[in-house]
Amino acid sequence: MAGPLRQQPYADMPSYYAGTANDAPARPQLTNEERCDVCVVGAGFTGMSAALELAERGYTVIVVEAERVGWGASGRNGGQLVNGYSRRLREVRKHYGEETERAFAEMALEGQAIIRERVARYDIDCDLRVGNGIVAMHHSQMREIEDRVNEWHRHGHDAMRLIGEDEVRDYVNSDRYVGGMFDPLGGHMHSLNYVLGEARALEQLGGRIFEQSRVVSIDRMAKPCVHTADGLVKAETVIVCGNAYLGDAAKDLSSRILPVSSQVIATEVLGEDEAARLIPSDYCIEDIRYIPDYYRRTADNRLLYGGGTVYGGNDPSSIEGKILPELHKTFPHLKGVKIDFAWSGNFALTMTRYPQMGRVSPSVFYSQGDSGHGVTTTQMLGRRLGEAIDGQLSKFDVFEKLPNIPFVGGKLLRVPYCVAGSWYYGLRDRLGL
Numbered sequence: 444m445a446g447p448l449r450q451q452p453y454a455d456m457p458s459y460y461a462g463t464a465n466d467a468p469a470r471p472q473l474t475n476e477e478r479c480d481v482c483v484v485g486a487g488f489t490g491m492s493a494a495l496e497l498a499e500r501g502y503t504v505i506v507v508e509a510e511r512v513g514w515g516a517s518g519r520n521g522g523q524l525v526n527g528y529s530r531r532l533r534e535v536r537k538h539y540g541e542e543t544e545r546a547f548a549e550m551a552l553e554g555q556a557i558i559r560e561r562v563a564r565y566d567i568d569c570d571l572r573v574g575n576g577i578v579a580m581h582h583s584q585m586r587e588i589e590d591r592v593n594e595w596h597r598h599g600h601d602a603m604r605l606i607g608e609d610e611v612r613d614y615v616n617s618d619r620y621v622g623g624m625f626d627p628l629g630g631h632m633h634s635l636n637y638v639l640g641e642a643r644a645l646e647q648l649g650g651r652i653f654e655q656s657r658v659v660s661i662d663r664m665a666k667p668c669v670h671t672a673d674g675l676v677k678a679e680t681v682i683v684c685g686n687a688y689l690g691d692a693a694k695d696l697s698s699r700i701l702p703v704s705s706q707v708i709a710t711e712v713l714g715e716d717e718a719a720r721l722i723p724s725d726y727c728i729e730d731i732r733y734i735p736d737y738y739r740r741t742a743d744n745r746l747l748y749g750g751g752t753v754y755g756g757n758d759p760s761s762i763e764g765k766i767l768p769e770l771h772k773t774f775p776h777l778k779g780v781k782i783d784f785a786w787s788g789n790f791a792l793t794m795t796r797y798p799q800m801g802r803v804s805p806s807v808f809y810s811q812g813d814s815g816h817g818v819t820t821t822q823m824l825g826r827r828l829g830e831a832i833d834g835q836l837s838k839f840d841v842f843e844k845l846p847n848i849p850f851v852g853g854k855l856l857r858v859p860y861c862v863a864g865s866w867y868y869g870l871r872d873r874l875g876l
Contacts, residue, residue, distance in 0.1 A: 453511065453514070453518070453635070456514065456518060456519065456786065457784060457785065457786050458518070458519055458635075458707070458709075458784055458786040458788075459707075459709035459741065459745065459747060459783070459784040459786075460518050460519070460522075460633060460634055460635035460636070461518065461635065462783075462784060463633070463743070464633075464635050464636060464639065465568060465636050465639055465640075467511075467512065467639045467642070467643075469511075469654065470508075470511075470512070470652045470653060470654040471653060471654070472653060472654065472655045472656050472671075472673065472674070473507060473653040473656040473671050473673065473674030473675075473676070474673045474674050475674055475675075476674065476675045476676075476677065477505055477651075477674070477675070477676045477677070478676070478677045478678070479502075479503045479504060479505040479651075479676065479677075479678050479679075480497075480502040480503045480504065480678065480679050480680065481494075481497050481502050481503070481504050481505075481678055481679065481680045481681070481682065481832060482504075482505050482506075482507060482667075482669045482676040482678040482680075482681045482682070483504060483505070483506045483507070483681075483682045483684060484507055484658050484661070484669060484681065484682065484683045484684060484685055484689075484692065485506075485507075485508065485509075485515075485683070485684035485685045485686065485688075485689070486506050486507075486508035486511070486512040486513065486514075486638075486642065486652060486654070487513060487514075487515050487516060487517035487518075487638065487684065487686065487688075487821070488516075488517040488638060488817060488818065488821035488822065488825070489684040489686065489810050489811075489813075489817075489821040489824055489825050489828075490506060490508075490682065490684035490825070491506070491512070491517075491638050491641040491642060491645065491825070492557070492641065492821055492822045492824070492825020492826065493682050493684065493810075493824075493825035493826075493828040493829050494506050494641075494645050494650055494825075495561070495641050495644055495645050495648070495650075495825075496825055496826050496828070496829030496830075497829045497832060497833070498645050498648040498649065498650045499648065499829075500829060500833050502832070502833075503649065503650075504645065504649075504650040504651070505650070505651050505652075505653065505676050505678070506642075506645070506650065506651070506652045506653070507653050507656050507658055507669055507671065507676060508652065508653065508654050508655075508656060509655075509656065509657035509658065509685075509688065509690070510654065510655065510688075511654050511655070512638060512639055512642045512652065512654065513634070513635045513638040513639060513642075514688075515686065515687065515688040515788070515789070516686060516687060516688070516788045516789060516790050516791075516817065517634060517635070517638045517821075518634055518635035518638065518788075519634075519707070519786060519787070519788025520634050520705075520707075520749075520788060520790075520817070520818060521631075521705075521707060521727070521729075521737045521738075521739070521747065521749045521818075522631045522632050522633060522634045522727070522739065522747070522818070523575055523629070523630075523631050523727040523729065523737055523739065523818060524554075524555045524558060524575060524629045524630040524631060524632065524727070524818055524819050525575050525577075525626075525629055525727075525729065525816065525818070525819065526551055526552050526554070526555055526575075526600075526626060526628060526629055526819060527551050527816070528547065528551070528796075528797065528798075528816055528820060529796040529797070529813070529814035529815055529816040530795070530796045530797060531591070531594065532544050532547055532548055532551075532594055532598065533594060535547045535797075538795075539845065543841060543844075543845075545598075546838070546841040547841070548598035548599075548600070549598075550823055550838065550841075551598075551600065552600060552628060553822075553823040553826070554818070554819030554820055554821070554822040554823040555628055555629065555630065555819050555822075557822040557823065557825075557826060558571070558630075558632070558637065558819065558822055559571070561640070561641065561644065562637070562640070564644075565640060565641075565643070565644040565647075566640075567636070567637060567640030567641070567643075567644070568636060568640065569632045569633045569634075569636040569637040569640060570632055570633040570636070570741070570742040571630060571631075571632045571637075572630050572631050572632065572725055572726075572727075572739075573627055573629075573630050573725075573726075574625065574626065574627050574629055574630055574724060574725070574726035574727070575625070575626050575629030575630060575631065575726055575727045575728070575729070576606075576614050576615065576623050576624065576625040576626070576629075576724070576726045576727070576728050576729075577591075577623055577624050577625075577728075577729055577730070577731055578611065578615065578619075578620040578622070578623035578728060578729070578730050578731065579620060579621050579622055579623055579730070579731055580619055580620060580621065580730060580731075580732070581621060582621060584621075584731050584732075585621055585622050585623075587731060588605065588622065588623060588624045588731060589605055591603075591624060592604070592605045592624050600628075602626055602627050602628050603624050603625070603626045604624065604625050604626070604627075605622070605623075605624055606622055606623055606624070606625055607621075607622045608620075608621045608622050610622075611623055612723075613723055613724065614722070614723065614724040614726055614728070615721070615722050615723075615724070615726070615728050616720055616721055616722070616723060617721075617773050617774060619772060619773050620730075623731075625724075625726060629726070629727065630727070631726075631727035631739045633741075633742070634818065653671075653674070656671045656673075656674065657671060657672065657690070657692075658670065658671055658685075658692040659671060659672060659691075659692060660692065661681060661683070661692060661693060661807065663803060663804040663806070663807045664804075664806070665805070665806060666678070666679060666806065667680070667681045667804070667806050667807050669681055679806065680806050680807075680808065680832050681806065681807045681808070682807075682808045682809065682810070682828055682832075683696060683803075683807065683808070683809040683810075683811075684809070684810055684811070684825075685697075685811070686700070686790070686791040686811045686812070686813075686817075687700065687702040687703075687789040687790055687791040688789065689811070693803070693809070695803065696803065696809055696811060698849075699793065699799060699811075699812070699847050699849065700791040700792060700793055700799070700811055700812045701791070701792045701793075702789040702790075702791060702792075703752050703753065703789060703790055703791075703792045703815070704752065704753045704758060704759075704787045704788065704789050705749055705750070705751065705752055705787065705788060705789075705790065705815065706749060706750065706751045706753075706758075706759060706762045706765050706766055706785070706786070706787050707747065707748070707749035707762075707766070707784075707785070707786055707787075707788070708747075708748055708749070708762060708763060708766050708767070708770070708782050708784060708785045708786075709741065709745045709746070709747045709748075709782070709783055709784040709785075710745045710746045710747075710748075710777070710780050710781065710782055710783065711745065711780060711781040711782070711783050712743055712744055712745055713744050713745060713746060713780070714744055715744050717744070718740045718744040718745070718746065719740075721740070721746060721774055722738075722739065722740050725740055726739075727739035734750065734751065734752055735750060736748065736749070736750035736769050736770075736773065737749050737750060738770075738773070745783070746770075746774070746777070746780075748766060748769075748770045748773075749766065750765075750766060750769055751765045751766060751769075753787075758787045759787075762785040762786065762787060763782055763785050766785075767782075790813065790814070790815050790817060791811050791812045791813065791814070792812065792814050792815070793811075793812035793814055793847070793848075794848045794849060795845070795846075795848055796814040797812075797814070797845055798810065798811070798812050798813050798814070798820060798824060798842060799811050799812040799842075799845070799847050800824055800827065800828070800839065800842040800843060801842070801843040801847075802843065808828055808831065808832065810824045810825070810827075810828055824842070827839045827842065
């Protein structure tokens with residue numbers, strides 16, 4: 444279970460996760476020269492997944508983190524295990540062909556399985572729960588959801604279940620929805636505690652983590668070097684996993700993504716009866732809109748509710764002001780409930796909405812841009828990186844072959860372009876189109 448509220452080293456993260464995090468040691472800064480087989484840049488979901496995969500395979504691994512383990516999006520998200528990608532499998536087929544679609548489908552459930560496998564193997568205390576639902580607000584959206592369910596079934600993923608208006612309130616007790624799809628292979632968890640558990644597991648296997656050690660440059664030689672302000676790591680291979688928080692360490696990578704902030708709030712403790720009344724299934728829930736709301740119960744019986752986006756990664760003037768109107772539409776009787784936490788976190792958006800993974804040199808790998816769908820996807824991509832470095836390239840190649848299409852308008856116009864797109868699709872959602 445999440446721990447009691449307390450002051451701790453994540454005090455600069457005003458989130459529910461930081462306020463209830465398990466104890467974690469402060470790791471040292473990198474202040475001298477170190478050597479290893481693989482140096483991972485970024486101690487979030489992708490970096491820790493890849494690092495743990497490689498340590499399990501016998502590699503010596505060093506992780507270099509600008510802040511603390513899980514400080515970025517990995518410790519700020521909704522904590523929802525939602526299977527699949529930010530784009531439909533049919534879109535993969537449309538743009539990249541049937542073979543790529545089949546490969547995407549075969550890997551689609553792997554991330555949640557990795558999470559469950561590691562929670563069990565390393566005894567990670569992260570409040571892991573079963574099930575997620577994607578819900579519709581009107582019948583045109585239900586047609587889209589029905590098509591999604593059929594698509595999953597066509598690829599052999601039969602657990603997804605279509606629920607109509609007569610049953611949806613057994614899962615989420617709101618008048619707002621006319622049905623949805625529900626997946627017992629999804630779930631939710633305390634995100635920060637999960638990545639902290641991965642860090643602890645890595646160290647048990649001999650891996651090392653350096654915090655407060657921002658990478659300033661990476662020499663992409665045959666045997667690359669990772670430089671921080673005060674130290675250096677010489678490695679056989681480097682993996683760059685900074686995502687929206689990469690900064691200037693690899694400008695050719697950060698220029699391919701757009702930081703986007705999403706906002707989340709957590710209520711005061713509601714009590715077990717009230718929390719169960721809101722979401723009887725204890726599934727995590729998101730709606731099917733272009734910019735969805737997403738929410739769930741926490742282990743200590745709060746409602747954690749997120750949504751909204753700010754392209755460019757800035758915070759809105761009021762997080763509560765952005766989220767509460769939607770929360771009150773979903774659960775009107777919660778008007779007046781006290782909000783204990785309100786925070787933002789940035790995720791990395793790509794032009795295509797598909798993850799970007801590949802190599803910038805023979806010995807420097809990267810993964811980024813899960814486009815708001817990273818809790819499970821990052822775990823799978825971390826495994827792909829570990830496999831690739833270990834010589835198993837077939838699944839890694841599926842992603843490396845995807846084109847990294849730049850944003851329309853470049854760095855100057857990418858934000859207004861995305862804002863215009865979100866306005867258009869938001870209008871379609873409001874009109875029920």
